[in-house]
Amino acid sequence: MDLNTRLQNVTVIGAAGKMGSGISLLLALEIAYRALEHKDRTYLLNLVDVNDGALLGLLRYLREQAVKDAEKQMSRIRRLYADREDLVENGEMIQAFADEVLQHVRTGKTMTLAQDSTLVFEAAFEKEELKVGIYKELAAICPRDMYILTNTSSIPLHVLADASGMLGRVIGYHFYNPPAVQKLLEVITPDVCDSELQQLAAELAKVLRKTVVPSNDIAGFIGNGHFMRDGLHGIREVERLAQEHGFVKAVFFVNKTSREWLLRPMGIFQLIDYVGVDVFQLILRVMEKYLNDGLHSPLIDRYLELGIKGGQTSSGTQKDGFLKYDKGAIVGIYDPEKQEYVMMDGTWNKEADTQLGAHPDPTLSWKSLQGDPHLDAKLRRYFGSFGANPTFGVQLATDYFRVTREASLRLVADGVAHSAEDVNKVLTLGFFHLYGPINDYLD
Template sequence: MNLDERLENVSVLGAAGKMGSGIAVLIASEMAKLKIKNPDKLYRLNLIDVNEKVLDGLLAYIKAQITKVAEKSTVFLRSAYADRADLVENREIIDAFVYDAFSLLRPGTDLGAAKNSKVVFEAIIEDENIKAKVLTELNNLCSKDTFFLTNTSSIPIGFLDKRVELSGRLIGYHFYNPPVVQKLVEVITPSTANKELIEFSTELGKRLRKKLVPANDISGFIGNGHFMRDGLHAIGEVEKLKGEHSLPGGIYIMNRVSQDFLIRPMGIFQLIDYVGVDVFQCILNVMRTHLGDESLKSELIDRLVEKKVFGGQRPDGSQKDGFLKYEKNRPVAVYDIEKGEYIAIEENWKENLDSKIGDLPEGFNPWKKLLTDPKKGDKLSSYFENLKKADTLGAELARTYLARSKEIAKELVSSGVAKSEDDVNAVLTNGFYWLYGPINDYI
């Protein structure tokens, strides 16, 4: 069975979630293109989620996203629809594509819908027992040549494959959030993986125009292997800073240092919130269990989750409150766990902390500005040269952070999680949108 044949019937589990919905858009677009080529064939994309209510929102999301896809590929679509005399203007062509994509969607809550699928994307909750239960059910339901691609970002694939008895038909296919935009897919191929599945996943990656980075089957893989430890480093620094600056003060300082001084797309605590404080905790738990590493734990995270401070995103992508409180996706307050309330980032409070952090080193440019700058490499080098010399709290924290991030990355290679330093850098630059990889000459 080739890629095109497999794409005739596909299911996405957890389709209404943030990862599942993105995967659904990517696959629906490709299936719709196949349908234009083969109008007589039957194509089905089953969008399965336990929550009936959110499926309506999913359809609205898919419509908006497929429209965007069509708007960006109108040059191609005009040639694909060349035979359709009734479709003349771009608007008509884009609408036709959205309609064609929609006509193959089958949303529902019944797992049984996946029965005839040749490919199943699993993007349900990051809980190995639930994942194992659902995959077992599907294994009994689907034919024995169905491939399973799991979006897990931490659970070892070989372990899951064995537990569910998929005999090599499971591969880790870890998209980054949001899958429609992020170029990276971390591919975790367990030693047990079926050869045809490996070929299929490579070909699919090309079709989806994704950058596939291989990671070994060790819990957390590259992405979370770095992110969890990077987050724990920031939390550790906050613990040190809180004596002098209070806990919210420390959170503010580290968030700002990681965003501005390190020129990252967002501060570390905003990123943890974006992913979800509860998800962060859950991944730590999985990694701690599978790696037997007791340092993968945070009391602060546990306390926040206890207080139901979860972070995460709303269906429209806007951020929910976690470590920080957001208005229009900008932090406006910091959570004070002792008081159980948010402390507004007021001018005086902020100015006081900013003065302690100190000025940004010479040559600083915001992340967004450098993103499209053809000379960003040179500009980053000269900025980090100045950061080395700067005598401020912010610069000191940034240097320690850079060094720790590099150490984490190198350990990922030495412990066999990543095959090379380049792969670690590729994950951070493509999946986390960093301008530079953690293994660099800046420190």
Template sequence: MEIKKVAVIGAGDMGHGIAELFAVNGFDVTLVDKFPQALEKAKGRIAASLDKMVERGKITKDQAAAALGRLTYSGEAGSAVSQADLVVEAVPESPELKKAVFKEVSSHAPRGAILASNTSNIRISDLAEAASGPERVVGMHFFNPPMVMKLVEVIPGARTDPAVEQQTADVCAKIGRTAVKVLKDSPGFIVNRINAADTLFFCLVQDRGIASPAEVDNFARGQGLPMGPYELMDFVGVDVAADSLAYFAQALSPEYGKGKTFASMAKAGLLGKKAGKGFYDWSTGKAQIPKVPATEKISIMDIFALEINEAVKLIEEGVAGPDDVERSVILGMNRPFGPISVAKDLSNAEVKSKLEELTKNYGCQIFAPAKSIMEGRLRDAIEGRLAPKEATAAPKVEAQAPQTKGQGVVRLERLPGGVARVVLNRPKFNMVNADVLDGLDRVITELSSDQETRVVLITGEGSVFSSGADLSQFVSSSLAFMEFARKGARTMRRLAEMPKLTIAVLKGYALGGGLELALSCDLRLATEDVEMGFPELTRGLVPAWSGSQRLPKLLGISKASALILTSERIKGRRGYEMGLVSRLIPPGDPDEFAVQYATQLASSQAPVAVMLAKRLISKGAEVALDDGLEMEAMAAGLLFGTEDLKEGISAFLGKRKPEFKGK
């Protein structure tokens, strides 16, 4: 679909600039605002900006007039979006307000329209949930002012269609912007995540009375910055800084809530320029900054170390690679260089000790060195030698991560009625690492020869099955990587060949390596809302724990290609309709249902017959039909001598439940 018509919702600082940018570049634009006075103001701002561009010779008079002619204004979002190919939401930064807008807009926009949010920090997946058709919702984060700043962060939500993400990046190029594709939907994306650590730092500087705003700002100006951090905060709005820290505290880590000064200033109405007073008096329209000496209690190294640390965390978490982090900071913060090039001139030890000093002095764990810096691997991180994580873009990773209970990463529980339950138990959505594979190998060995066990359930601790393989440990070489792939595939094979009925309990997320684990089970139970998919190709990987081989055998080449090659995420019901899921779990506790289901099968299915049927199905798929039929006849012959067969027939004739012995 070619994007021609754009609707921008919210005509404030950002919305009017975004609308102008599209109009100047030949798009038909409708600018929407709930408040008529906001629309009037936007009209005036756009006209003044176009005049200035003509004055400066950037566009001709005719071009400015044509841009104005392409702009229309509306007070009603529903009708404005009904013809739009792209909707850009730019209402104030409130999740509730934005969700309401997405709900309304998605019910009026054409099915194929892209619905983008200009949110500064909020996870796109959270907003997408409110929309009908979350696969068309994407983040399109412009920087202020949009007519000047070249960067747009393009962020896929958990369910965004990759084609929508690509089209959004393509349209950025058409309006002369550089799109940086953010790899993972994480609060603040790239630039504002790096900013958030700085903001917290400057808040704590005030909380602890380390230096006055003027002392800090005079120091910053002395370093060549056009504005100090507090003047800038006054300029943007102290409430904006307070709100963003509050969002990070709720969405990423409570440690962001440690700073107090900004929130109490916002509460007191000391919002900065727009209120006439913030850190400074703005009654004359300019900040009155007292002429005091620059502080010596803060050094430029404090800021460098904090930004490098956040950059490394973004790389470790798979949010962005080093080049994109560097590019985003340069373009989004208008800097001559970014944290990656600064880090190249520093040693791991320098950065680490600075961060440790800041953590101690300010009592804040956000400043603690990232894992790679702790391990002396700053170079590996900034030179792109950390393995990409196969992490999900799932919301609230920290908050929802199940607690490890000290029973190891794979817990074996024996339940009554011949059922064994294997529970994956790792932080971050039960990601599968080498320890988990070892744990699985151990329980497979133990349960394979256990006469009591008839059915094996595989589930995840908490609300998630598994969000995939955790590749972070295996980064040293392609050989190590290959070995990790082989190790996983070996475990999957052993699981598939286990002489027991195996059932995966898919809930929350079953992605990548997690889904490959499920494919190696005989049956897959799934909740309606589980998200399943293979994100590997979006990380530059392929499913390497037998998924690329098992999936086509299970679903056929066409369906397997659709899932693997597009990395589309599907829910339980789609999976059921495709044949990926054997049975849907009704509403309620998925594990409780799974245990009932397994217990029933453990008593109704004859164990030796299960073992032989499993082999007939898996091996039969690899041989010619005649050979398969021969195997089938031999299996039937083998079963003839078993006690289970006698018991099965006698129970059937006697109209009673069989009591199989597995002999």
């Protein structure tokens, strides 16, 4: 069965979650364009989620985004509606397109919506038993040739497929957040996987204009394989530095150097908060279960016991986690001893800044280097100056740099990634880093 036929009846499970919404949007737009191009065919997109309120929110989101997409694709939209005499103005066509997108969408809480689908995207909560249960249910009601593309970011595919009796019919399709915007798609092909499914997955990635990085079927894959070790290093550094400097300052040092000294978009604790402390713990547990590699942090467990979770509100504002935020800016750091946030009010953080020493080149930042045509040369010069600049900040950044590089090299050595280039691609495309972790900048 070709892709176009499969796209005539598609289901997204967990459609109203953060990743599910984005995947649903990508599919809803693609289906609407196809429906306008192939008027003789019927297209349906079934969006399944357990949360009614979130499903209503998803419909609103789809409409808003459909309008935005049509505004950007106006020439294409005008061509597609050339035969509709009742639609003359851009505005009329944009509204008609938004209606078109929603016309193909059915939402519901029951899995039976998926019964005619031959293509199912699964973006349910990252829990093995939950996913296996869903796959078993799908296998029972869907056509025999149904395929599952799962957004799991850590659970081995062969485990899910085997436990659900879906061997050969499941592939990993790991989008990055937000799926509609992020170019990276990590495709995880288990050892047993129908060749038709592999081809479909590749063809669909092209249609959705994603950059595919293949990853092997080892828990955590490339993205989390790197992120978890990167995060654990940050946490261990905090534990080490806390003995001398106190906990809050230690978080301050590590977060600041990992962002500003390493020229990353976020500090490591800001990133953990963004992903969610609970999600971080969950992925650690999944990975440790299969890899037995010391992927565990008592500090993370303690935070969750104290109810410190991070993550985002449904409107996308950052919730407090390791750090406290005000309109996106970091304003405080959580102290688990005192069980309260210590504000960065200048009483102690100025001194902490002095302790770190001057930034090696204050003119350079992640933001300032965006799209810089001389990026590589500038990074080379910047990291090259580390040796002659032995401040405390540079020391922390150097250690961080080396650890993250080691962890990345191990992903290649362990066969998670096919090449160093693939690891670098995941970090630059999926995490928006300016440079891949496998490099010779500090050699």
